[in-house]
Amino acid sequence: MATRSALTRNALAANLPEQVEVAEGGLTRPESLEPALQGVTAVHLLSATGPDHVPLETGAHIVDLVRAAGVRRVTVLTTGADGPVEQAVRASDLEWTILLPIDVMSNALGWAETIRSEGVVREPYGERLTASVDIDDFAAVVAAVLVDGGHSGQSYRVTGPEALTPGEKVRAIAAALGEDVRFEELTPEQAREHWRGQGWPEEGIDFMLTMWATVPPTVGTVTPVVKQITGRSPRPFAQWAAENSHAFR
Ligand SMILES: NC(=O)c1ccc[n+]([C@@H]2O[C@H](COP(=O)([O-])OP(=O)(O)OC[C@H]3O[C@@H](n4cnc5c(N)ncnc54)[C@H](OP(=O)(O)O)[C@@H]3O)[C@@H](O)[C@H]2O)c1
Numbered sequence: 001m002a003t004r005s006a007l008t009r010n011a012l013a014a015n016l017p018e019q020v021e022v023a024e025g026g027l028t029r030p031e032s033l034e035p036a037l038q039g040v041t042a043v044h045l046l047s048a049t050g051p052d053h054v055p056l057e058t059g060a061h062i063v064d065l066v067r068a069a070g071v072r073r074v075t076v077l078t079t080g081a082d083g084p085v086e087q088a089v090r091a092s093d094l095e096w097t098i099l100l101p102i103d104v105m106s107n108a109l110g111w112a113e114t115i116r117s118e119g120v121v122r123e124p125y126g127e128r129l130t131a132s133v134d135i136d137d138f139a140a141v142v143a144a145v146l147v148d149g150g151h152s153g154q155s156y157r158v159t160g161p162e163a164l165t166p167g168e169k170v171r172a173i174a175a176a177l178g179e180d181v182r183f184e185e186l187t188p189e190q191a192r193e194h195w196r197g198q199g200w201p202e203e204g205i206d207f208m209l210t211m212w213a214t215v216p217p218t219v220g221t222v223t224p225v226v227k228q229i230t231g232r233s234p235r236p237f238a239q240w241a242a243e244n245s246h247a248f249r
Contacts (some may be wrong), residue, residue, distance in 0.1 A: 044074075051203060
């Protein structure tokens with residue numbers, strides 16, 4: 001019986017490390033979760049799915065199954081929307097903690113193709129500041145909350161140690177590569193065409209443009225959550241860029 005397992009919709013494609021117990025299932029198909037939940041006492045849940053981060057309408061059903069399986073502690077990775085998953089955990093008797101990563105550093109991997117082929121990153125809204133978090137730091141927060149407890153009923157914004165513009169991130173990647181990489185600001189209309197050319201789905205493009213046009217100032221506000229919960233300092237973007245420079249070569 002699995003007590004530590006990772007859920008995936010496709011076990012063959014997931015490419016998880018050997019020591020991870022893999023459970024196949026999907027959050028849009030709650031019935032598929034029952035075997036995955038056997039013997040589990042703590043769960044990390046997504047609240048949205050897909051390129052446009054659609055809230056999971058199955059939230060109440062998922063939370064019912066989680067409770068029925070005997071799970072006590074739950075973290076929710078939220079997009080900031082108060083969707084069915086967030087509402088169901090809040091209304092439950094579970095020890096819940098809602099975690100919002102404003103933006104994860106690895107989203108910059110989406111720039112790899114044009115950096116490799118043209119030495120350039122093209123994006124709209126070049127002035128926006130984002131306090132992105134390294135996914136390893138976010139995962140450390142999730143693990144500490146689920147294993148150690150002590151954060152029941154709390155909602156946290158989880159950020160890295162600094163707020164950067166896309167141009168500043170591009171400069172950090174260029175420094176890690178030891179090569180010139182330019183940042184070119186696009187209008188929203190140019191960005192739509194650019195992303196279409198890269199094969200993005202329309203709903204993903206709409207999501208990004210709407211989000212960036214209406215981005216609240218808190219997206220650029222650093223929080224002390226990583227340090228407070230894990231005891232370790234959050235990693236700066238330059239470190240992420242250095243460790244992932246191979247992806248841009
Ligand atoms: N990227 C960000 O900056 C950001 C910020 C805030 C919140 N989020 C949220 O974080 C989550 C992951 O974002 P991402 O950009 O990394 O998205 P992603 O690449 O689409 O998904 C990453 C992971 O989520 C799993 N997943 C997605 N939908 C699932 C479903 N219906 N059932 C089971 N597993 C599912 C995938 O598992 P398999 O493909 O292996 O099944 C994969 O392991 C999403 O809920 C997103 O809304 C992201």
